[in-house]
Amino acid sequence: MTRGTFAYVGQRFVLIALTALVVSSIVFIGVHQLPGNAFLSERQSSPQREAELLHHYGLDKPLPQQYLAWVGGVLHGDLGESLVNRGVRITPLLLRELRVSATLGLFALLFTVVLGMGLGILAATKQNTWIDYAASFGGTVGYSMPNFVTATLLILLTVTGFYAWSGGAFYEDIGWGKPEQVIVPAIALGLYPMAIISRLTRASMLEVIRQDYVRTAWAKGLRPRLVVIRHSLRNALIPVVTILGPITTSVITGSVVIEYIFGIPGLGKEFVNSIFNRDYNIVIGVFTFYAILVGLANLAVDLVYPLLDPRIRY
Amino acid sequence: MDGVSFHVDRGETVGIVGESGSGKSVTAMSILRLVAEPGRIASGRILFGDEGKQKDVVQMTDDEIREFRGNDVAMIFQDPMTSMNPVLKVGFQIKEAMAAHERFTPKQARDRVVPMLKRVRIPAPEDRAKNYPHQFSGGMRQRAMIAMGLSNEPHLLIADEPTTALDVTVQAQIIELLRDLNRDLGTAVILITHNLAVVASLCTRVIVMYAGRIVEEGPTRQIFKSPQHPYTWSLLRSIPRLDEYQHEKLLTISGLPPDLTNPPPGCKFHPRCRFRVDRCLEEEPPLGEVDPGQKARCWVLMRNALAAQPQQAGQP
Ligand code: SF4
Numbered sequence: 001m002t003r004g005t006f007a008y009v010g011q012r013f014v015l016i017a018l019t020a021l022v023v024s025s026i027v028f029i030g031v032h033q034l035p036g037n038a039f040l041s042e043r044q045s046s047p048q049r050e051a052e053l054l055h056h057y058g059l060d061k062p063l064p065q066q067y068l069a070w071v072g073g074v075l076h077g078d079l080g081e082s083l084v085n086r087g088v089r090i091t092p093l094l095l096r097e098l099r100v101s102a103t104l105g106l107f108a109l110l111f112t113v114v115l116g117m118g119l120g121i122l123a124a125t126k127q128n129t130w131i132d133y134a135a136s137f138g139g140t141v142g143y144s145m146p147n148f149v150t151a152t153l154l155i156l157l158t159v160t161g162f163y164a165w166s167g168g169a170f171y172e173d174i175g176w177g178k179p180e181q182v183i184v185p186a187i188a189l190g191l192y193p194m195a196i197i198s199r200l201t202r203a204s205m206l207e208v209i210r211q212d213y214v215r216t217a218w219a220k221g222l223r224p225r226l227v228v229i230r231h232s233l234r235n236a237l238i239p240v241v242t243i244l245g246p247i248t249t250s251v252i253t254g255s256v257v258i259e260y261i262f263g264i265p266g267l268g269k270e271f272v273n274s275i276f277n278r279d280y281n282i283v284i285g286v287f288t289f290y291a292i293l294v295g296l297a298n299l300a301v302d303l304v305y306p307l308l309d310p311r312i313r314y
Numbered sequence: 315m316d317g318v319s320f321h322v323d324r325g326e327t328v329g330i331v332g333e334s335g336s337g338k339s340v341t342a343m344s345i346l347r348l349v350a351e352p353g354r355i356a357s358g359r360i361l362f363g364d365e366g367k368q369k370d371v372v373q374m375t376d377d378e379i380r381e382f383r384g385n386d387v388a389m390i391f392q393d394p395m396t397s398m399n400p401v402l403k404v405g406f407q408i409k410e411a412m413a414a415h416e417r418f419t420p421k422q423a424r425d426r427v428v429p430m431l432k433r434v435r436i437p438a439p440e441d442r443a444k445n446y447p448h449q450f451s452g453g454m455r456q457r458a459m460i461a462m463g464l465s466n467e468p469h470l471l472i473a474d475e476p477t478t479a480l481d482v483t484v485q486a487q488i489i490e491l492l493r494d495l496n497r498d499l500g501t502a503v504i505l506i507t508h509n510l511a512v513v514a515s516l517c518t519r520v521i522v523m524y525a526g527r528i529v530e531e532g533p534t535r536q537i538f539k540s541p542q543h544p545y546t547w548s549l550l551r552s553i554p555r556l557d558e559y560q561h562e563k564l565l566t567i568s569g570l571p572p573d574l575t576n577p578p579p580g581c582k583f584h585p586r587c588r589f590r591v592d593r594c595l596e597e598e599p600p601l602g603e604v605d606p607g608q609k610a611r612c613w614v615l616m617r618n619a620l621a622a623q624p625q626q627a628g629q630p
């Protein structure tokens with residue numbers, strides 16, 4: 001950690017804040033253009049009652065004024081109140097849901113990185129054997145399936161399939177709360193990025209093991225294990241790490257679909273519901289959360305990068 | 315590669331010369347069994363050690379060859395820019411070479427890194443050991459490679475075009491360093507190069523290769539004074555010499571190096587040879603002794619050829 005690093009991190013934080021501001025204002029404008037509002041589905045809703053509610057939430061004020069009020073709240077760490085569930089403060093709600101989503105996301109990333117790199121390395125060291133072909137085939141399948149298809153197939157397999165095969169002894173209970181319930185959605189979420197990582201790792205490994213410095217390592221008489229791990233793997237991982245930023249982004253956006261399908265009470269599900277409910281404050285809040293998360297994930301990756309490659313300095 | 319046979323004595327410096335594609339690098343790589351796929355050693359022996367208790371590299375198990383590499387025979391490569399791992403510190407990479415073998419304890423290995431760097435004349439070796447390769451210049455990297463190669467005190471150092479990628483002034487320094495190390499440590503050196511000037515300044519014996527064959531070999535002085543194979547002769551004519559008549563044109567070797575997958579019949583050099591006779595097209599000449607200690611693979615020896623065609627040979 002040098003001074004340069006601190007300055008760099010500082011700059012990046014400013015950028016993330018700016019991005020969050022831009023994203024939130026775009027979403028703010030966009031969400032108010034959606035037809036209808038949060039109170040249309042109210043029972044016994046009368047025009048008068050609706051006007052009262054709109055006034056209560058300040059929704060009858062001009063948009064710029066509303067936005068400024070919202071930004072003011074955000075600066076105090078307050079994202080406002082839910083329009084549908086009255087009295088529910090959004091900040092603690094989203095933080096709670098973030099924990100759920102982060103758990104799912106981390107498991108998905110773990111699956112992605114461990115299995116993706118593992119398969120990539122295996123395929124590269126066993127190049128042009130059936131192992132390589134099988135891994136490449138699996139990769140192509142994973143790569144070409146959208147996550148909602150993967151999710152539906154996995155549910156079919158684990159819920160209906162396992163139940164039928166085990167004669168009812170095994171019952172996969174989708175939902176959230178039990179530790180084992182994270183596995184299937186994490187796989188559904190991680191399969192696509194896993195395929196990308198395994199392909200990239202394979203290509204990168206194959207390139208590195210032809211490098212002159214790997215030949216030097218052999219010529220020194222190093223043990224094969226050291227040649228592979230110390231002289232090939234670490235170098236091969238550098239390009240893989242660069243795409244971990246975009247991969248994390250894809251896991252975050254993918255979680256919107258996966259949480260909805262698996263009924264997981266995380267940010268993603270909240271996001272979808274809040275749009276349907278026209279719960280403006282939550283929509284904007286979730287969007288802003290996502291913008292910040294993507295920014296932080298990419299920053300984290302960029303900070304790992306120089307640890308792997310000493311030629312990079314900030 | 316066919317029928318290549320040569321020996322290197324303890325502490326000797328031998329140059330292997332030839333154009334790219336002549337098989338000189340493959341020869342060097344086979345000594346350490348580093349020939350890349352799909353190349354392989356189909357037959358032959360590579361013997362190492364004292365008379366009577368020699369080991370055959372070709373017959374070694376994987377463990378034996380691993381112990382052999384870097385320990386008995388070390389190798390340095392053409393491009394020092396890419397030959398060191400960019401993400402590991404230079405000192406670490408040198409220490410690692412020693413840690414791979416049992417000659418030194420881990421502590422000795424650690425303590426030897428800085429003296430080794432000093433030995434190859436790298437300034438401020440304590441600081442430099444902690445640098446990464448990209449912080450070194452090309453010449454310094456090649457020095458560090460030499461330090462790495464010599465760290466295990468091998469009997470033989472194979473240097474594959476060690477100066478080709480470097481500036482001329484740096485080239486001279488590296489050659490001088492190799493010469494001094496050979497003298498001080500007694501490490502035998504095989505120098506592989508296309509550059510005869512480099513051979514002249516370092517090696518006592520020279521092997522000339524063409525199309526995967528040895529075409530001439532002998533003491534450097536003798537070969538430079540009276541080359542007997544037309545290929546060696548034209549190689550020597552193609553280097554500029556300050557002491558010769560300035561207006562004499564440099565002779566370049568016309569034609570392309572042979573296609574190794576589809577070599578010509580008879581003498582492999584005949585398509586480019588200006589002295590060829592009918593026999594050259596049909597029968598490949600053997601490597602025969604032409605002078606004490608000097609062998610050449612040619613039907614027409616240069617001293618006869620030059621005597622027969624003085625006008626062509628003298629002023630091309
Ligand atoms: S054998 Fe004939 S073709 Fe070959 S180098 Fe000698 S003279 Fe030339």
